[in-house]
Amino acid sequence: MSSVVRRWRSGRPVDPHQVIGGLRKGPGDPAYVVEPGRRTVWRATRTPDGPVLLRLTPYATVGEVEAEAWGPGSAWALDGVPELLGEADSWDGFSPLAEHQPLVDAARRFPHFRVPRTRAVFEAMAAAGIEQVVTGKEAFRAWRVLLREYGEPAPGPVAPDGRVLMVPPSPEEWRLIPSWQWLRAGVEGRRSRVVITAATRARALERTLELSDSSEIERRLRSLPGVGVWTAAEVRQRAHGDADAFSFADYHVSRNVSYALTGEELDDDATAELIEPYRGHRFRVQALLQLAGITHPRYGPRKSLPTHTPGATHRLR
Structure with a gap:
């Protein structure tokens, strides 16, 4: 070809x-x-x-x-x-505060980072739905299993490592995955329903690319059952290129960002207040600190993860 x-x-x-x-x-x-x-x-x-x-x-x-x-x-x-x-994407209006030295350093270290815009809303929603309430390792395994079983071999050559890359399933193909195959991949009914429901509304999801108001985009994404603040933010980061879509309701993100900026681990509400001066660029703050590899200390056994859906306890608007 x-x-x-x-x-x-x-x-x-x-x-x-x-x-x-x-x-x-x-x-x-x-x-x-x-x-x-x-x-x-x-x-x-x-x-x-x-x-x-x-x-x-x-x-x-x-x-x-x-x-x-x-x-x-x-x-x-x-x-x-x-x-x-x-x-x-534009850095216009983004200026790290002097008291946030790790962010100042990260901005200097990664001055050419930009927020991507894939223009693939359903694809981002499917991935984010699978990633809800589980560890990255569990979500990545589920993604691998489902794409290898139901994805389509990509056109063109194999990758340099010898792998045939797989194109993610179409909305119709996601809808046809049997319940037992979701479970085999480690995706329980609540998460699989997010993907299946999104697949039935894929065209409407893609139409959010025509909107310029990020709050309206978030409202429409969150109108889907099972989609809350975290999932909507993940989709806006990936598909819409939204530099302000901070990952609230994530188990680690607020703690990582607040620890990097203050040396203390804060919850979502306190972190929201902390990063308010960066409104319009709050995801940029998150991404730059992540690129810099700054995380909060991890002690003891892994704790249970929060719920990234509308039923979660979350007071942010």
Whole structure:
């Protein structure tokens, strides 16, 4: 199968994996491979025109990325490469406070980080639904099992590590997964229902890309049963490129961010007050500190995780 190649000149050094690495579901993700050394990213995804395999090769010294695509979704994917790599994102209005030295340092260390915009709302919702209330390890395993069983082999060549990448299932295919297969993947009924319900409303989800009001986008996402503040934020971060979509109601994020900024572990409400000066860029704060690898101390056995759905105890609006 022949490919289509385009070069995008960003005017700044771009590390594709640094920008879109949050889309990878663990090192064994069947839809995402990053080459060591050069940091070339291979990503399989589903577009409105069909499946696509996209390879992103950075040329940092000249501020270019070579994008090569295979499959019927090639034109759509290549048109979206600038947004995927954060071209629509802006640091305007973001200025780390002097008293938040770790954030100052992270901003200096990662000045070219941008928030990506995949334009794939249902795909982001399916992944976030699977990730609810479980550890990353459990969610990544479920993603691997389900994509290998129900995904579609990506068009084009195999990845450098010999793997055939898998395109995530279409909404219709997610709906047809038997309940026992969800359980086999470790996804109980409450989480699988989020994905299945989202699949029945996939077109409406994609229409949220036409909106510019982030609060309205969040309202529409949260109108789906089982979708709360955390899930909606994860979707807005990935699909909409929302630099303000902080992951409230996550077991670790508020604690990590507050610890980095103050040396204390705070809950969601206190962290919301702490990062209020960064409104419009609160996810950027989260992402920069995560890139810097700053986390709160972990002691003792793993605790139970919170609920990322509307029934969770959460007072933030």
